[in-house]
Amino acid sequence: MCADTPDTTVDYRDTVFLPETDFQMRAGLPAREPEWLARWARLGVYDQLRERAKTEVRAPFVLHDGPPYANGHLHIGHALNKTIKDIIVRSHQMMGHDARYVPGWDCHGLPIEWKIEEQYRAKGLNKDDVDVVDFRQECRRFAEGWVNIQREEFKRLGITGNWDHPYLTMDYHAEAVIADEFMKFLMNGTLYQGSKPVMWSPVEKTALAEAEVEYHDHTSHTIWVRFKVDGWVALDKKAPMAAGDERVQLPDTALHSKLQGASVVIWTTTPWTIPQNRAVAYGPNIQYGAYRVDAVDEKSMAIPGEMLILSDTLADSVKTAAKISGWTRLFDVPTDILHDLTLAHPYDGLVEGKVDDGNNWNFIVPLLPGDHVTDDAGTGFVHTAPSHGDDDYQLGLKFKLPMTYNVEADGTYRADLPIFGGEAILDQNGKEGPANVSNIKQLAYAGALLAKGKVKHSYPHSWRSKAPVIFRNTPQWFAAIDFQLHDGKGEYGDTIRKRALRSIEELVKFTPVSGRNRLHSMMETRPDWVLSRQRAWGVPLTCFTKKGARPTDPDFLLRNAEVNARIVAAFEKDGADVWYVQGFKEKVLDGIVNPSDYEQVFDVLDVWFDSGSTHAFVLRDRPDGTPDGIADVYMEGTDQHRGWFHSSMLEACGTIGRAPYRNVVTHGFTLDEKGMKMSKSLGNTIVPAKVIEQYGADILRLWVAQTDYTADQRIGPEILKGTADSYRRLRNTLRFMLGALKDFDESERLDPAEMPELERWVLHRLAELDAQVRTDYRAFDFSGVFQVLFNFCTVDLSAFWFDIRKDALYCDAPDSLRRRAVRTVMDLLFHRLTTWLAPILPFTMEDVWLSRFPSEDDSVHLHDFTETPADWLDAGLAEKWAGLRRARRVVTAALEVQRTAKVIGSSLEAAPTVYLDNDDLAAALASVDFADLCITSDLALTRDPAPEGAFRLSDVPGIAVVFHEAEGEKCERCWKILPDVGTHKHAHTCARCDAALG
Incomplete structure (x- = not known):
């Protein structure tokens, strides 16, 4: 002791380098997320990334959005779907692509028309008494209203994309292209009129496709x-x-x-x-x-x-x-x-x-x-x-x-x-x-x-009116999928069916792989495609039939390129409504054929043809489309094997000769916590807006990332509580990292070769994770990404590296090599962890990024994943530290016995003896400061035989521990108990702390 009477009044708290950060433990996401949305809008983050791609070498990556119907507030399936898409787009952008996302809406068809008819019925009006163009305009206004509502609801989820310029199937250009795509079937011979039984809704008075029905029990x-x-x-x-x-x-x-x-x-x-x-x-x-x-x-x-x-x-x-x-x-x-x-x-x-x-x-x-x-x-x-x-x-x-x-x-x-x-x-x-x-x-x-x-059995019902359907023979328009084509696009077959099957077999990757067999079996056995609907709101079948001719006559359909071009031009200028204007037939046929010889068809196209054609007016025609008109990814629910995936395949195989996509990713359905289908009558629905109001969008996004979306998922209050708890644990890791990096300066940075083994082991883990994260993101495996990062944060960092290195961070001198190494690695960790997690938690990672790098014009979403040097990988070092961690586990378990018995309160009160049976393990432990790793004040290693009663773990052979209390006085600065405390210049300090105090 350096004084006869110890000075018990010395307070060293101000000399300890405790973490400091303004980053709050309570996220406050519901209130703060709108601020970040406004910030991204002000910065134009999405547009900045597109501009950057013009000067950087970035391969385009396009996820083509399957259009939802514009007719209602979002449900949990929408939130799941759009969040998966967003994670795909954001992750590929941050992996070096120019990842473009154009959101879209399906605006035609029965769902919207049915809503307008319901309004008419409520007013005692008859749809048939209203001018068809006026009726269509009401449908258009209805769709526009819901597009605007849904757009804001999607944006609130943090979905990035070209929200100012989405695609709508009712845009004039879209209607013109849909008509043009239909007329390609007219011209290539696959279009025919036939009379056969189709699923028919007597309530809605129209034919339905398989994708428009759902099966319910019916007596x-x-x-x-x-x-x-x-x-x-x-x-x-x-x-x-x-x-x-x-x-x-x-x-x-x-x-x-x-x-x-x-x-x-x-x-x-x-x-x-x-x-x-x-x-x-x-x-x-x-x-x-x-x-x-x-x-x-x-x-x-x-x-x-x-x-x-x-x-x-x-x-x-x-x-x-x-x-x-x-x-x-x-x-x-x-x-x-x-x-x-x-x-x-x-x-x-x-x-x-x-x-x-x-x-x-x-x-x-x-x-x-x-x-x-x-x-x-x-x-x-x-x-x-x-x-x-x-x-x-x-x-x-x-x-x-x-x-x-x-x-x-x-x-x-x-x-x-x-x-x-x-x-x-x-x-x-x-x-x-x-x-x-x-x-x-x-x-x-x-x-x-x-x-x-x-008898009670499963029976088809319309998914709009929920009423049973019947099979009814009616004259309809079909696309013949086995008709032999001579269109010069026969690389993958000369019929639509052959092209579809070969596309599935050779051109498309499916996630999960079961989707391949499902779509393949459907294409193998499906009948001809029913294109016509007996409704008013949609793109009409832009064709003319010769009066008096039979459907089997070669001149029954008017096939004329000039007529087709006039129709497309008219639709581009005024939209598809012009088809219903008096005199339109005469206008487009005049000077080519005698208009009085032809009948105008007034059926409308199946809306699946509309959405199946989107590859043409989005991928092919837009500047933010793709060079070859093929999407990198189509991603929708598993029911779209008979819906959008299916109709897009048929349409594209008829017009471009192959599938319009390279990857098909599917998600399952969302069930409640008991695995039951959600329904308002059961009261088990989860409304995204309510989840966001309570927890914030990032919690909902984290739920998506944690689940295996390729199967059916479950959600409910208890599951969301568990998700919020995972979020809090992750946020705590990020907060500690921010606090530890306060005032980090480049002058502190060390090269890996100068670092202790423990820090080099962390770099090895970062290199491993970099490869794994990129692999999983490319494979659309977000639960894999989150699980590996969450385990890394909670097990490798919080419970191991952070726990060990808190002492160096708090108590080592600022210029000490060990503290500099920790802070250098912390900085390297920060750049990787924030960007790796940004696609999943865009709001939180923006908060983390700006907490460290405040800026009026920066965003974490303007950065890519940081490149990780391959030479950080060190398999030998990793193997050694795996052994050290096993040995550490025996020591910490032995100390926990003493803590439970209230012999000690802190592991720093211990100075155990560790008995080793293995020379290699003994050498490995001797090469590091094993007391530091075990967070004890001292620790002795010996090759002597362990005494009777020494603590062992059955799954870690060759190591035993005997507990001893640490000898000496407690350092008032670092709290280690060491014999030299009190022998230095600064009272009640150890040698390390005395030197740090100067």
């Missing part, structure tokens, strides 16, 4: 119906057939005779399609039998003695449904016999009239082989109405069955249909009309109803 009527055997005829004479046709009567074999008067039984969940029945299909590989009814229950509609022909596999289920208490299987009914049978329609004879004149059912119903028939459910026979189902339609094509047109656009039977005329299948509210029950009653009256019931 349907189910009926078993008798079709009486009325004769037999050669299969090749069966169709087209009517009672007056010339028939080839087969020999009257015993089996044929036995089946006369028997009933083939069909099962259906759509009784309303029975009037449209034109055949019954059987499965060529199904085993059938003839069953005689012997006994029935009291309420059965079966008749004792009657003979039913059924699949043997399904016979018992029919027996139960029909309440048959006893029957006898009489004999096999081979399929070659079924080949020959003909049936009577259940309504045969109900209405007088000429055979099959469209107003009665007095015609022969053929029994036809169909590969689509299975014995999984039903009876083994399928009622076939070619106008109301694709399998039925395909069978009808094969055997030339007649199409029917009994169902009107509003879901009612045509008025002159006997018995059922005018009855609704579905009413205008989407509820069941009388048609099903009427048919069931009529079948019972005719003696054809064997059984009835109800």
Whole structure:
């Protein structure tokens, strides 16, 4: 001691270099984020980056935005989607690309038109009484309003992009290009008018694409119906057939005779399609039998003695449904016999009239082989109405069955249909009309109803009106995807389907990879593309048909390049509304053909064609598009394999010969914390605006980064609390780093070669992380990025390096090599960590950056990821320090035992002895100040055998620890307990602190 009476009044707190920063631990994100948004807008950060790319060598990178509908506030799916896109764009920008992002909106189509119609209905108005151009203008104004609302909501999420110049499918140039793209299908021969069953919404009175329907549970009527055997005829004479046709009567074999008067039984969940029945299909590989009814229950509609022909596999289920208490299987009914049978329609004879004149059912119903028939459910026979189902339609094509047109656009039977005329299948509210029950009653009256019931099953509904849809035969416009093209774009195939499949196989990378098989299987089996909709708000099908010509005639469609050019020019000038202006047909056809010879088509294009064409007017035409018109990334929800990914592929393969994208990235759906689908009725929805109001946008973005978005994700109050806790821990790391770097000066900087091993190990970790972060960002793996950085911050930094080096930062002299090394590494760490995290947490990293580098014209988002020297990697050093950290873990665990027992309060009160069994480990520990690493005042290393009772960890062999209290006095400046404290110039200090005080 340097004095007989110790000076206990010395206060060294002002001499310790504690971290200092104005960066607040409480983020205050909801209040502060709008300030940063205003700052970025003032600086024009996005535009600055575009200008910089003009003078720097930067490869373009374009994520093409799949357009949301402009018709409502954002939901959590929007927030997830746009945040993923933003992270992709920001990360690629900071990896050295010119990453451009043009947000877009889908403005046409039924979602918006439906909203205007709802407003009309509320006012008691009829849409059909309004001029179509006026109606379209109302739709345009509605879309404009929601574009402006959604734009601000997206910007509030921190989404970067060209918000001042987005793309809108209703912009005049966009409408002109959409029409031009459509006319490429007109000119290359793939466009045709056909009549086939499509999904039809009676409520919305339009055809729907698969992407416009969603499947919900629905309770349907189910009926078993008798079709009486009325004769037999050669299969090749069966169709087209009517009672007056010339028939080839087969020999009257015993089996044929036995089946006369028997009933083939069909099962259906759509009784309303029975009037449209034109055949019954059987499965060529199904085993059938003839069953005689012997006994029935009291309420059965079966008749004792009657003979039913059924699949043997399904016979018992029919027996139960029909309440048959006893029957006898009489004999096999081979399929070659079924080949020959003909049936009577259940309504045969109900209405007088000429055979099959469209107003009665007095015609022969053929029994036809169909590969689509299975014995999984039903009876083994399928009622076939070619106008109301694709399998039925395909069978009808094969055997030339007649199409029917009994169902009107509003879901009612045509008025002159006997018995059922005018009855609704579905009413205008989407509820069941009388048609099903009427048919069931009529079948019972005719003696054809064997059984009835109800079944709950998955059924297609319109995703707008939420009403069930029907399959209805209507004249529609199609793009033939197997039509052989001769357009000079055949590198990947000569049909749209071939080009799509080869694009998927050879040109596109999918994240996750399962998306490849999903899109591929859809393209393999999809039918021709239905392009037309019977609506008003959209881009019209800009084509003309010749009066009196049939769709199959070569001159049915007017194909003229000059006409097309006039249409495009008119749309560029005045938009697609001009199509509906009186005299437009005459204007564009004048001088080329006689306008009176042609009809103008007024259907509008499927909105999926609009969005599928965006590659042309965004990627190809805009200066911020791509040189080749191909996007680097399309990123949307997994449902877009049947939506935007799909329609974009079809459209581009028809016009440019390949996929319009190089990468397809998909995310799953967002569920609540219990894994349930969100719905307002359940009260489990999470509204982005509410999350931002409570936590801030960065918390919502962090939730996105933490989740595996490629699968379904969950969100809810508890999950958000956990996300906020992760954020606080990360923010604490950043705050410490800022405080430790206060007044850092370039004169302090050291080269890595001058640094202690611990700092060189941190540099090694930074080099590892730099490679990993870039790899994960390029692979769109943000959860990988965040997880590796979060673990680095909490485990490698906060719990290890920061913990160890606090003593050097606080107590070493400013010019000490060790403190300079720590601050140098801290500076290198700062530049990397802030930029690596900026794509995920743009607001917070801006705050961190400006807290250190205040500036009126700088932003972290104007900087790239800092290049990291490869020679920082040191595998040997990393291996050594992995061993040191394992050894440290044994010591800290031993000290924790003493702390729990309240023997010590701080690890600086300890001076343990460490027993080592391994020479290499002993040498490694001796080469560093292991006491510093363990944050003890002293520490002894020995190769002596460990005494009985020494502390060990089972997973770290070769090391044991015996606790000893540190000897000496506590340094009042650094708090280490050392023998030399009190022997120096400055009272109650150790040698290190005495020297630092000067």
